[in-house]
Amino acid sequence: MLSGRNHYLGLDIGASGPKALILRRCGKVVDIAAAEKLDIAEEGILTEKELYQSVRDWLQSRGWAKLPLVLGTPQYLSTTLVSDFPAASSSALSAMVEHEARQLASLSDEAFVHDYQPLPAGCGRQQPVLIGLCREQTLRERLRLCAEAGLRHDGLAMTGLAMVNAYCWCHPEAACSPQPVLLLDLGKDNSTAVVFAGGQPLFIGSLLFNADRFQKAMAERSGASKYDEKPSPERVNLLDEAPNSALLVAARQLETEIHNALEHWRNQEQAEMATALIEQVYICGGGSQLGGLDAWLEDRLESRVEVFGPLVGGVRRPEFVVALGLALQAAGEAELSLSLLPADIAWRLQRQRRWPWLAAALALVVVVLVVLEASWWRRSSRNLAAHRVRIEQLSQCGNYINGIEQLQRRRRQLEAELLPVVITGNQARRATAAIAHLGRACADDDWFIYLADEASYHAKRMSGSKLSAQRSTTPPAPAPAAGMFGATAKPAVLSDRTAKDEFPALLSVFDFPCNHAYIAAGYTPLQAEQPFEPIRNLVRKLNAGQEFHGVDQLSEQDRMGREDIFRPWIAFFKKFPKEEFKSFSFRLPLASPDVRPLPVAAAEEVEP
Structure with a gap:
């Protein structure tokens, strides 16, 4: 059983299977305590409700159900924007962000949940602010599934920002570099691209590509005796594929989506950064495990490509990048921490988190009151005894005063004579x-x-x-x-x-x-x-x-x-x-x- 005081859980419920990563705090140092993945194929999960119930049972069996937990929300369900605002107070900045969020959601009649975070100046922006926006109905549907399954949580975060936080944790020296880098999360159902520079996520967008295309391409391959019937992605070398190979076709689709995303970013970016070259590309997620993909992309993009991810048991695991970023936000160590919880649920969770402190405060107040009451009773008893002695002394003094007054009258009478x-x-x-x-x-x-x-x-x-x-x-x-x-x-x-x-x-x-x-x-x-x-x-x-x-x-x-x-x-x-x-x-x-x-x-x- 892990303690919730120094262990934090990030849960990425992806299409390939839920992935959980636990961070452990030792003083000021945070490291990885455990990372596991639930195989939904073996569990025979068919519906989303069964998925959440299985995750609940899995966490309870591992003793992780009561740890501080942040859930991931697919990036394609939300929108992010880095806007440059004039210098203002906190309240004025909040009002300007509120207005900007309404402008972003003006084309829809639905309610939206937003959050924001000021960013360091740079990249042509003096007062940059990161704004996150998501449909409230989508979030409440996800939270309803968690509530019905009994899966407790402490927050919702975007998977794209989770990837950025994991990158900053894995490469702290490059997190504030002004040179833009491209981060790619190749998931089974969707992929996310992030352009990151100077501590700012300049662009976060979804790609019309998923890693499941690689799996289908490998399943369609035939006549290659050196592969098994169901080869694993790690055993494939994309550089050895024939020009008309289905894997290369899928890879070219990925390349096209990357170029489209970069072009979209440059069209909306500040002039100072629009012409900057992408010299480094980092890939993660299940699709990044395809053998030779990093070398093939490096040749096609003319940039350095590196697979990144946390080290679990001495092995690099790129599929746990999003779970790592979510765990960092649960531990309060994330560089970018936006919460997508609706206001009422966020307030309820905050009250629940504060309830132990409130109970402890009430207990402390009761103890203090009892101690004060006992102290007051003892002090009152001592004062009462002292006052009784003083009253007796004053009574004697009264008798002495009467005698003194009589003597004074007699003295004055003698002086008058x-x-x-x-x-x-x-x-x-x-x-x-x-x-x-x-x-x-x-x-x-x-x-x-x-x-x-x-x-x-x-x-x-x-x-x-x-x-x-x-x-x-x-x-x-x-x-x-x-x-x-x-x-x-x-x-x-x-x-x-x-x-x-x-x-x-x-x-x-x-x-x-x-x-x-x-x-x-x-x-x-x-x-x-x-x-x-x-x-x-x-x-x-x-x-x-x-x-x-x-x-x-x-x-x-x-x-x-x-x-x-x-x-x-x-x-x-x-x-x-x-x-x-x-x-x-x-x-x-x-x-x-x-x-x-x-x-x-x-x-x-x-x-x-």
Whole structure:
């Protein structure tokens, strides 16, 4: 039993008997594994149906029935043409070939099957394409016989192209030669002639000649004692025949048909190749076995004539040339591979060939799905266990977070209770640092006469002023009793959040007054040309330090109500009428507060 993975069968069901040849693939090398012929005379086959059934039984008995198989179709049933098309894409080329095929079949109302293959440029053609055409009804009749007999196949191919493929396999060095050669397949019922050059079958046609004429001529011969009653063709020497011999008459008919075929080819060929000489002729088929035929044709055609065919068991077998070409197409090694299967049958066979791959793919998908499902289940189990542990940890974390939040609230409450202590204890250090910074900023003729925190300054201004409207930008603050750092009085406005009816004077720690700026006043000698230049120098020096930020003069409105600061000095300056001085009042914002303000949400959590 041969394996269909590396063995391929070509089947030539000819009139002399079916011939089968098997190719074997070993790596990249393809060689002949077997070649056999079924003798239909011994089988007693009478009808075509019996012929196909006998072929089926023969292949089954040899174990070849399941091998990839390509059947041969007689060349006279099909038409081939090499046309030169303009450069185009695959889809455009297919459309042009479709149009050309309809033109070839325009004289008939029947349906046709066609196929095409691009060829290498040459022989006067830039974009040559080989087109094959055959009547669909003829092909379906042949396929019906195969189906009724149970003879499976993988394709149909023309015997003429099969001969060309066999020639390219047997003579690979001459397959691309630009010199035209003539290939002749002398079959029992029909003969085929092919003109081949540069990888292109320039002409494929049938001859009105068959090898059966040689058999009839030998049967009519008489009086030749050196021959048996039924001599074999190999024992005949055509060169020894008499001038009026029936064999020579048949040979001359073959010569005439060859000349007619060549003339027909030259009439339709490109001008570049029409005058080319045929220097080599290759003959094959059963008729080529006639002794002396090659030498006789060489003399008559004035060209070299050679019998070619595959070597089977060390013997050249020209009758297996077509079967070899069909096997090459089954193996995918053919130079010219045209399929004549109708579209529906080709699609069905393609599905059948792909079915094992589809089944394997489905099985693979099922295996992959099962593996993925198992993997997902294991991963889900591990994740579920990990999530349970994580949930337990999160539950513990929730308890810890509640405890931490309680500790944070307690810490904020304790920090809030420390606010009055921090603010009050920091006042002396802030005042000392402010005085030292003012001293460093003063020039030799400058002096300060007043320094107070902003709340004390404005409280004194509001109490001494006759203005009815309170300054809108002044933050609500308790009025100090007196002095620069005197005791703080009760706040004018209590917090709604902390005020209670039973304790109207209760003060929240968050409402405890915190100093944000100092107010300083003083004098500097008046410069007539630039009266404000000394004041600007003082502002620059004060802003350059680290204690204050954004030092600037008080506005006229903020100075109103505090004339008491400058009144004693004005009276004093009257004693020196020749001296002139320029007064100034500065607001000295602190660069950093004593206490960072708590967020609103955190402050709301702390009880007063």
